[in-house]
Amino acid sequence: MRRDVAAEHLNNRTSNRDAEKTLSAAGEAAIHWLVKDAALPENTVLHLDPATLSQVLAPAEDASARHSQRRINNLFRLVQGRLIDRGAVSAVAMAHDSAKRVRQAREDLLAEGILILGPYENQRRVAAALGLPQPEPGQCISIRVARRRPIEDEGPFAEINGEQWRVAESDDPAEAAPAVR
Structure with a gap:
């Protein structure tokens, strides 16, 4: 577990072989967004015909x-x-x-x-x-x-x-x- 994430903000079960954990509902609620739902710049090359x-x-x-x-x-x-x-x-x-x-x-x-x-x-x-x-x-x-x-x-x-x-x-x-x- 990463030391900078509180244990109560993580789910206890892991589903991959690297033992990575996901955020719990409490963890998601604790996020302080700097920018949320902001528009991303257009990828010009991707949108060329x-x-x-x-x-x-x-x-x-x-x-x-x-x-x-x-x-x-x-x-x-x-x-x-x-x-x-x-x-x-x-x-x-x-x-x-x-x-x-x-x-x-x-x-x-x-x-x-x-x-x-x-x-x-x-x-x-x-x-x-x-x-x-x-x-x-x-x-x-x-x-x-x-x-x-x-x-x-x-x-x-x-x-x-x-x-x-x-x-x-x-x-x-x-x-x-x-x-x-």
């Missing part, structure tokens, strides 16, 4: 390609507008340097017009202005952007480096996005 997941994890055609970085780039390229936490990034990267992979993806995807926004004040401001969820520490979100056409565009936009940007539509041509620090 099979076709998208297959594209994210697909092997590179070029054998010299960095597989971890390609998978992370694909994740942010294909899963836009959803918060992605560091656990999902680590699972997709299958490497220990997932933060480095996100920083590299942030640079790699700018040419395609894709921003990767994190928990930093300016990046959260851009996410909010674009109508996206604001990343908390350990989270980021990607989105493809296009320059705002003031006469035509009435939706949300963010000012980045003196220019106005909006969430790109599927028929918008890809254009290099500005870096958001």
